[in-house]
Every structure is written in C-alpha cells, then in structure tokens.
Amino acid sequence: MIARMLIFFAVGLAVYRPGLAVGAEKENPWKVSGSVGVQFDDNVNTSQVDDTSGQGDKATIIEGSGLYKIFDSKAFGLEAGYDYYQSLFEDLDGFDLQSHSVSLFASTELASLDLSAFYGYSRTLLGRNDFLSFNNFQPMVGFSATDSWYVSASYNYQNKNFRTVQERDANVHAGAVDNFFFFNEAKSFTKFTYRLQNENTRSAEFDFLGHYLKAELNTPVKLFTVVPKLKLSYQFSFKDYRSVTLDIGSKRLDKRHAGKASLETPLNEHASVNVDVEYIRALSNLKSSDFVEKVGTLSLKLSY
Numbered sequence: 001m002i003a004r005m006l007i008f009f010a011v012g013l014a015v016y017r018p019g020l021a022v023g024a025e026k027e028n029p030w031k032v033s034g035s036v037g038v039q040f041d042d043n044v045n046t047s048q049v050d051d052t053s054g055q056g057d058k059a060t061i062i063e064g065s066g067l068y069k070i071f072d073s074k075a076f077g078l079e080a081g082y083d084y085y086q087s088l089f090e091d092l093d094g095f096d097l098q099s100h101s102v103s104l105f106a107s108t109e110l111a112s113l114d115l116s117a118f119y120g121y122s123r124t125l126l127g128r129n130d131f132l133s134f135n136n137f138q139p140m141v142g143f144s145a146t147d148s149w150y151v152s153a154s155y156n157y158q159n160k161n162f163r164t165v166q167e168r169d170a171n172v173h174a175g176a177v178d179n180f181f182f183f184n185e186a187k188s189f190t191k192f193t194y195r196l197q198n199e200n201t202r203s204a205e206f207d208f209l210g211h212y213l214k215a216e217l218n219t220p221v222k223l224f225t226v227v228p229k230l231k232l233s234y235q236f237s238f239k240d241y242r243s244v245t246l247d248i249g250s251k252r253l254d255k256r257h258a259g260k261a262s263l264e265t266p267l268n269e270h271a272s273v274n275v276d277v278e279y280i281r282a283l284s285n286l287k288s289s290d291f292v293e294k295v296g297t298l299s300l301k302l303s304y
Contacts, residue, residue, distance in 0.1 A: 029068055029069040029070075029072065030066070030067070030069075031066070031067040031068075031303070032064075032065070032066045032067075032304055033063075033064065033066075033301060033303035033304070034062075034064040034065075034301070034303075035062070035063045035064075035274070035299045035300060036060070036061070036062050036063075036299060036300060037061045037274070037297050037298055037299025037300065038058065038059070038061070038298055038299075039058065039059045039087070039295065039296065039297040039298075040056065040058050040059075040295070040296050040297075041056060041057060041293065041294075041295045042056035042293065042294045042295075043055070043291055043293040044056065044057050044089065044092050044095045045095070046095060046097075046126060048132065048168070049162075049165055050286065051288065052288050053092055053095065054291075055091075055092060057089045057090055057095075058089070058090045059087045059088055059090070060086075060087070060088040061086070061087055061088075061297060061299060062084075062085075062086040062088075063083075063084065063086075063299075064083070065081065065082065065083045065084070066081065066082045067080070067081045068080050068081075074109065075108065075109075076106070076107070076108050077105075077107040077108070078104070078105070078106050078107075079104070079105045079106075080102075080103070080104055081101075081104075081105065082101065082102050082103075083099075083100075083101040083103075083122075084099070084100055084101075085097065085098065085099045086098045093127060093128075094126075094127040095126070095127065096125075096126070097125070098124065098125040099122055099123065099124040099125075100123050101120055101121065101122035101123075102122075103121075104118070104119050104120075105117070112144070113142070113143050114141065114142040114143065115139075115141055116139070116140045116141075116142075117138070117139045117140070118136070118137070118138045118139075118140070119136065119138075120134075120135075120136040121133070121134065121135055122134045122136075129163075129164070130163040131164065132163065133160075133161045133163075134158065134159070134161075135158065135159040136157075136158050137156070137157045137158075138154050138156045138157070139154065139155055140153070141154075148181060148182045148183065148186075149179065149181055149182075150179075150180040150182070151177070151179055151180075152177070152178045153175070153176070153178075154175070154176050154178075155173075155174070155175050156172070156173070156174040156175070156176065157171075157172065157173060157174075158170070158171070158172035158174075159172075160172065167201065167202050167203035167205070167206070168201055168202070168206055169201060169202040170200060170201040170202070171199075171200050172198070173197075174195055174196060175195070176195040177193070177194050178191060178192070178193045179191065179192045184219065184220075187220055188217075188218060189217075189219075190215070190216065190217050190218075191215070191216040191218070192214070192215050192216075193212070193213070193214040193215075193216075194211075194212070195210075195211075195212040196209075196210070197209070197212065198210075204242065205241075205243050205244070205245055205246065206241070207241065207243060208239045208240060208241045208242065208254075209239070209240050209242070210238065210239045210240075211238045212235060212236075212237045212238075214233065214234070214235040214236075215235075216231065216232065216233040217230070217231065217233075218230070218231050223265070226265055226266060228263050228264055228265040228266070229262075229263070229264040230261075230262070230263055231260075231261070231262040231264075232259075232261050232262075233258075233259070233260045234257075234258070234259045234260075235257075235258045235259075236255070236256070236257055236258075237254075237255070237256045238254070238255050239252075239253070239254040239255075240253060241253065241254075247286060248285055248286055250285065252284065252285060252286050252289075253284065253285055254282070254283070254284045254289055255282075255283040255284070256281070256282045256283065257281045258278065258280045258281075259278070259279045260276065260277070260279075261276070261278075262274065262276045262277075263275045263276075270302055270303055270304055271300070271301065271303075272300075272301045273299070273300055274297070274299045274300075274301055275296075275297070275298055276295075276296070276297040276299075277294075277295070277297075278293075278294070278295040278296075279292075279293075279294055280293040280294075280295075
C-alpha cells in the first residue's frame with residue numbers, strides 16, 4: 001500500500017506543470033500543499049493518554065494544508081487555514097490518527113510592535129474512533145531588539161475535550177518567549193524558546209506544571225547542485241504533577257529529551273523530498289511513559 005501511494009504521488013509530481021503566468025503567484029491569495037510519505041516508528045504510542053505499544057511498525061503518512069488570505073495589507077492581515085493529517089499503520093491500526101484543523105490568524109502593526117492572534121479548532125480520531133477536540137487561542141507580540149535579533153512573547157489558552165477518557169479534559173494556560181537570531185544574510189536563524197504551561201484537568205491526578213526549553217537551527221546547505229533546507233532541534237521538557245498518580249501511589253514526574261533533524265530538498269519550484277529523523281527519550285516514574293522512541297520519515301511534498 002505504501003509503495004503504491006509513493007509511486008502514484010511521484011508520478012503526479014513528474015507531470016505537474018503550473019499554468020500560472022510569471023508574477024501571478026504574488027497576487028494569488030491561496031497557498032496549498034500536500035505530502036505523502038512512509039514512516040517507521042520503533043515504539044508506536046499515543047502520548048496524550050500515556051499509551052505505549054512497545055512495538056515498531058510502518059505507517060503511511062498523508063498531510064495536506066490550505067491557506068487563504070482574506071485581507072493582506074501592512075495595516076491589517078487576516079488568514080484562514082485548514083490542515084489535515086492521517087497516519088495509517090500496517091499492523092497497529094488502533095494507533096492510526098486522523099486530524100482536521102481549521103484556523104484564523106490576524107496580524108497588525110502598532111508603532112514598532114508586531115501584534116497577532118491565532119485561533120484554531122481541531123478534531124482528532126484515534127483508531128477511526130472519535131478521540132479529541134481541541135480549541136486553541138494565542139495572542140502574540142513581537143519586536144526587533146536589534147537588526148539580527150527578534151523577540152516574541154505569547155499567551156496560549158487551550159481547551160481539550162477527550163471523547164473516551166473524559167477525566168483528562170483540560171484547560172491549559174501557558175506563556176512563551178521566543179528569541180530569533182538571524183545570520184547568513186538573514187537566510188539562516190537560530191531560535192530559543194522557553195514555555196511555561198499550567199494544565200488543569202477534570203481529574204486532579206493529571207494536573208501538572210510543565211517547563212519546556214527548545215533550541216532550533218534553520219539554514220540552507222549546499223549539496224551538489226541543490227540547496228536543501230536543514231532544520232535541527234532539541235527540546236527538554238519537565239512536567240511536575242500535583243497529585244498522587246494511583247498506578248504508582250506517588251506523585252508523577254516526567255522528563256523528556258527530544259532531538260530532530262529534517263532535510264527538505266527541492267526538486268523544482270513546487271516539489272520537494274523531505275527526510276526527518278527523530279529520537280525521544282522519555283523518563284518517568286510511570287512505566288507507560290518511560291520509553292525510548294526512534295522515528296524516521298521519508299515524504300514527497302507538493303506546494304503551490
């Protein structure tokens with residue numbers, strides 16, 4: 001199944017020829033993209049409910065997104081978006097995920113400040129069963145501290161509604177600071193993020209205060225006659241649960257190290273090959289959340 005889908009998608013890339021006149025792309029308010037790929041996960045899991053299989057499996061990964069600029073000016077911008085995600089495992093189909101997300105993003109400028117707000121709603125199926133609905137609201141403010149240093153701060157509110165494990169329904173309040181440092185004539189940047197998250201669930205057993213530290217590098221690299229985009233990231237997270245977890249008879253404590261490397265290689269103006277490798281080391285006194293996971297993904301992407 002995976003091989004047939006990759007061949008079909010590759011043929012589509014080969015015959016695709018945009019009929020847009022030169023310069024017309026700038027006037028087009030639409031942006032759409034789609035990808036299909038093959039993924040191998042050596043420890044398939046659903047982290048939202050602490051369900052770890054301890055088994056590896058292959059999956060077909062299908063993604064699509066669309067963006068429409070409703071207003072597009074320096075004074076005010078408004079965009080509407082839709083995102084689709086589907087994973088289809090060969091054997092562990094109970095871990096198949098399908099999500100549909102819609103969003104609105106508004107932006108403006110005030111003096112030297114960039115002001116924006118994001119709202120998103122998503123619905124997720126797990127193993128073809130209704131699993132989770134999710135509301136997400138995030139206002140942000142950003143400014144240029146120097147010519148090469150950009151800072152943004154945001155507040156994030158999330159409302160999670162689980163369909164089968166309602167004791168995990170949650171209201172989340174979080175704040176984050178992002179620091180961008182540009183170099184290589186602004187073609188490359190590093191990003192450093194700190195996020196503080198307070199999650200209050202219907203059952204106090206799952207309440208926690210979380211700290212997240214993340215570092216990223218995004219840069220083009222010269223590779224023979226093409227210039228792929230390289231992205232390297234590392235995140236450390238620390239979750240301190242407030243109440244006793246019944247399964248272990250004590251308060252739960254989670255730490256997680258996650259490293260990821262991605263390489264996006266263009267085939268032409270609209271098509272690219274993407275390779276992603278991810279390593280996760282999850283440390284917890286809850287057995288189902290203490291594991292090692294390695295994930296590799298190869299995909300073909302078409303964007304317009």
